[in-house]
Every structure is written in C-alpha cells, then in structure tokens.
Amino acid sequence: MNYTLLANQYRDNLLNDVIPFWLKNSADPENGGFLTCLDREGKVFDTDKFVWLQFREIWCFSMLYNKVEQKQEWLDFAVQGAEFMKKHGSDAEGNFYFSMTRQGEPLIQPYNIFSDCFAAMAFAQLFKATGNQEYGDLAVRTFNNILSKRDNPKGKWLKSYPGTRELQGFSLPMILCNLVLELGDLLDNDLTESTIDHGLNQVMEVFYQKDLGIILENVRLDGSFSDTFDGRLVNPGHGLESMWFVMDIAERRSDPGLIRRAVDITINILEYGWDKEFGGILYFMDVKGKPPQQLEWDQKLWWVHMETLISLLKGYYHTHDQRCWDWFEKVHKYTWEHFPDPEHGEWFGYLNRRGEVLLPLKGGKWKGCFHVPRGLYQCWKTLERIAEKNQEPRTKNQE
C-alpha cells in the first residue's frame, strides 16, 4: 500500500477540484455570504442562505488558510462571509437564525442550536487566521450562549410537552467535543477540560451502549433506554463521526486506552450500519429492527462515508489495527466509486440504497462546503502521518 499516493489523491481532490468549485460557484459579491444551493454543474438553483452552511464555509476557508496555505483569496472569502453573518446572522441576544434571504433578512427563527455551534467554530478559526479580536470575542460569546442554552436548546420552539417524556440528544454533546478543541486557547483551560470531561462521559458512557456496541441518538435524562421511535433511533454516521472527535481528544490527553475504545466502537458501528446487500452505510436504523420513522433511512449520504473514512484512518494511525485498514479500503472504494462527480467536479450528496444518484445537487439546504473538504483535509493529513510512521522501522513505533 502506498500511503503517500493515497494522501495525494485526497489532497488533489481537495485543492484542485472541491475548493475551486466553491470559490467559483458560491460567491455572492453583491450581498456577501455564500450561495450554497448549487446544481450538478455548480449553477445556483436557490438563493436562501442557511446559517449552518454559511458558517461552515467560513470555517472551511479559514481552516485551509490556517493549516494549508496562507492564500489571501481564501482569507478574503472567509472574511466577507463572516462580515455578512456578523451583520445579519443573529437576533439581539446573539442567537443565530436558521436561515436568511439572499440579502440577509431572517427567514427561520433561531430554534436550532447548531447554528450557534457552527458560528462559534467559524469565528474561532477566523480569529486564528486574522488575529482580529472581534472574531475571537464572537466565538467565546457564542460558545457561552450555547452552554447556557444546553438544557433547552430549542427554547420556545420546543414542541414536546413538558414532563411526559424527556429525552436528551446525542448531537450536542458530540459536537461540543469537537467545538472545544476548535476554540482552543480562546477558552480558559479549566472550561475546556470540564467541557471535554462532560462530553466524553456523555458520548462514551451515556449514549454508547456497551451491550450493543453502538451509539443511540436519544436516551432518557437518566441515561436509560426509551423504547420509542426517538429512543430506538440509530444514526450510524453520527456515531462514526463522533469517534474521530474522541480520538482527537485522546491524542491531546495522550490516552491510548481511549483511542482503542474509540476504534472498537468505530468497527462495531460500521459492521452494524454497513448495508450487506448493496454496500455503503445506511442513514438511519432502529435498534430493535423495527421500521424507522425516517423514510430516507436506506439512503447513502456523503457525510456519513466521509466521516467514517476519517475515523478509520485516525484509528489506523494510532493503533495500526488491521480492521481499520481493511474497512478503510472497503469504505474508500465505495465512496470514490459513488460520490465524486467526474464530469462536473465536487461530490454528489444523496444516493439511493443502490448507490444511484438520488439528487444531483452539489449543495443545498444541508450540504455545503464542509464535510467533503474537511474530510479530504483530515484524510490527506492522516495518510501523510501514516506514511511517515511506516517509513520508520516497525519495531520502534508499532510494537
């Protein structure tokens, strides 16, 4: 296996295909911000601005500037997006809307706390890139706002009746594990460590089910199983994504035991979520094998596969566990055969169970400039680290 050649494949797709695609097609110089609803060829098919995707694109170009190359074009692209969002993105209390018109008028109220999560992530990366304290302050203020809303993230838009069935969701603790690392030095070290402690405990002890080897999307407040549609729900991609967040934390804490646990969970979820009939990873499953509520349960989504590749490579880098490499080869093959569009560039996002393109878009309400470039970057860099490690004598490093 030539790890360097593979690393180059991920790097080249990132730098020569995906990033140019978004630079070329998603700019909105007249209004600022990004147009993310792009058809197969990259043409804009809708002009609404979804806040998750605005911030994710700001994050992406700032991250590339910080980590790959200090290209002015990338920084300018990120800054104009951030200025648009600073001006239009939030209500007076600093809660970020869910969507806006092309001009920046609010469309959907700030009912969704992940808008704030991606805002904090984006402003933090941009602070690193620019040194502009205003972005740093916005990142910290938004992060604190997330913590204050943590116990009731939907606020007055919560539709469940108080007290009857209170469940906690996996998404927020999972994202917080990644977000604290993203914010880095902007946060007081005690807050970072306590947030990590809490997040790790939630992911590894509360939502991870030891008996089943998988992660549930929703559990009761006391951590117990809820035999309901929400309680039975498994989103394999979510669990798989969270495992590389955990590995990053474990690396920071030099905790090889935690990495080994994350690798075992990665392999378990993947064996569970892999579609034995048509290949690829299923989108939603019911842990008791009952019919899931989600009609899209059997579809194959780009982000699920991309996030899985990251976890497998990080797991392999840290542990040299052969299961990681074998699964990486299998998921890599499926992913590259099905998602990238050889004709018009970038990746398809939504395939049906058979792996045929279900929606030909490159960007929409949920798919933007985020999972593909972040995943390509992470896989590229992790493959480089694996290549480096493998040129050294095995006895020294892996045994």
Next chain:
Amino acid sequence: MNYTLLANQYRDNLLNDVIPFWLKNSADPENGGFLTCLDREGKVFDTDKFVWLQFREIWCFSMLYNKVEQKQEWLDFAVQGAEFMKKHGSDAEGNFYFSMTRQGEPLIQPYNIFSDCFAAMAFAQLFKATGNQEYGDLAVRTFNNILSKRDNPKGKWLKSYPGTRELQGFSLPMILCNLVLELGDLLDNDLTESTIDHGLNQVMEVFYQKDLGIILENVRLDGSFSDTFDGRLVNPGHGLESMWFVMDIAERRSDPGLIRRAVDITINILEYGWDKEFGGILYFMDVKGKPPQQLEWDQKLWWVHMETLISLLKGYYHTHDQRCWDWFEKVHKYTWEHFPDPEHGEWFGYLNRRGEVLLPLKGGKWKGCFHVPRGLYQCWKTLERIAEKNQEPRTKNQE
C-alpha cells in the same frame, strides 16, 4: 369491462381484509384508543398514539357504521376511541395535541391544526352514528376553532420570522373543502356555503396554476409564485386528492362545468406526476425541475395512489371521459400489484422508486386506518354507480 366485478374487488378487500385487520390488531382495551404502529403481521411495534390517526380510525368505523352496515362492533370500536380522545386529546382551549402516550399523556403540543381537522371529522361522523349531541357539539366547537386559527395555524410554534416571507399552504383550504361536507347539517348552511366558496376559490384559482396545469403546495399571500424551496414544491398526491373533494362539491351544487375542470386537472397532474421510468406517482416534485428538499421525493406512497383512484373513478362516473378510465386501469394495476400484502393482509404504505417495499409496516406515525379503507369504500361505491349507469341505454345518459 365488468364494473360490478371491480366494485366487488374493492368491497371485499375493505370488508374481508382491511377492516378485520384493524379490528383485530389496533384495539387497546386496557387504555382505550387505538394502537396504530403495526408491523407487517399486525403486531404492535410502538405504542405512541398519534392524534391524526386516532381520529381517522374513529371516523372510519363511524363512517362504515353510517354508510355500510349498522354493526354494533364497529360503533363500539369508534365510541371507545372517541371517549379516549375526549378525555385525553386536547388542552383546556380545545386544541388537539399531536401525539400522546399509550395511556393518554400529552407528548407533542397542539402545533398541528390537522389534528383538529380530523377531530372535527371524526366527532361529526360519530354524532351521525349515535345521535349523541356531545359529539356534535365537539365537532362544531372544533370546526370553529379551526376557522379562528386559520390565519396562524402553528400558533406560537411557528418558526418562520414574521414578515420576511409569508406563504400560504394548500393543505388547509383543501381539507376544509372536504370537512364542511363531512360536518353537513351540523353547520349553518350559510357557513357551509361560504366555507365552500372560499375553499373552492383557493384550490381552483389560487393554488391551481392555469399555465402549468398543476397545483402548488405554497404560494405568497397575494397568490403569486414564490421561487423558493417551499414555493416550488409540488405534491401530486395532494392535488389529485383535492380533485375528488371538488367533484363532491360540484355534485352537491350540480355544477358539471366544475366537474369537467376537476377532471382536466386530475389528468394533468397525473401526467405530470407519473414516474415514466418505473411507474407509480412520485411523492414530491419541484415545479422548476430543481432538486427538491425532500429526500423521499421519489418514493411511492399508498395514499397518493388510493386518492388518485377515487378522483379518476368519480371523474369517469360524472363525465364518462375515456382518459379517466384509461388512467384508472393503469393506476389500478400499479396499485394492486404493489401495495396490498397478499401474505399478511392490509396494504404496504411505503415503496421505493422501483416499487419495492421500503418499510414493511401496515401502520405507523402517519399511516393508519384511513386512506386505504376510505379509498376502498369510495371506489367500491363509485364503481357501483358506474355499473348502474352503464346498464341504462347510453343514448339516454351519456350523450
């Protein structure tokens, strides 16, 4: 074509398969109400009670009692459901919740006005069956509550920001066209006629697009087109269903011109929504051919096909338009080859684009004892009327 044989097929499926399936499997004698989450064999796989489906089952058994046979078992089944809902189903202001636990504790707040629509429909049929004035009063009170909430049906759970983009939806005016006929004598005749006038105008002049020959799901408050995800959305099944509501109104008003318009629209929508590649009617489309937001857009749903069969048969009965019969044969063939489960009875609800079973359930969060039995009843009776008409000399009736 032997219309009587076809009528028998619909009747037999209703009385010997579908109704026994729900009587046998959906009872919850301990708590009252119905268990609607039933797997392929009819076994309960979830016990939550979804308010739409509770009222739709009450309506169904009351309707059969009123129109098919005064079976005490059917009436008892409806009454116990209604008593459960009377006790547990609404808040103090008479707004019906969206869902409840098996025991009747509220789970999801009354954010959804269609819970109230199905409540009014159910209480009205049950009033007809029992003469119990309490049910009649509940039907009227709920109907008035719907009218008072009509301009802001989601109330405080509305997530769109006020003033930026105000759209009106097709579902409510469409259902009101059916609901007023269901309530019949319970309403003052002036209110019935003015509600019909308003609903007909909304359906035929505002949401129906003359230039395209189809119906949009959402338009601006002034009726104009909104080039947005919501504005471009087409739900062919909704449009097709609404056309038999319009034909029923046209029959009541002895308006053959309106029937002919409804037939033309039925045929147009069906030609538009029919999947030329795999057969069946698509679930969602984008009127400009852009990628729809709904990942389930290409699936084939039971209710879409059932409602279409009703509109085609009513159209054929009233106009003898050959297009109605030709399409009926095509949709009938697709429907009976794909949806009924020959092994365990009742109908599958959700097929993938290829017509393969996507979810093996017979009932869930959205599918209950409603579209299949209502459709079987309507088709049975309309085929009987067609059979009667055809035994008379053609010269007298059709020329």
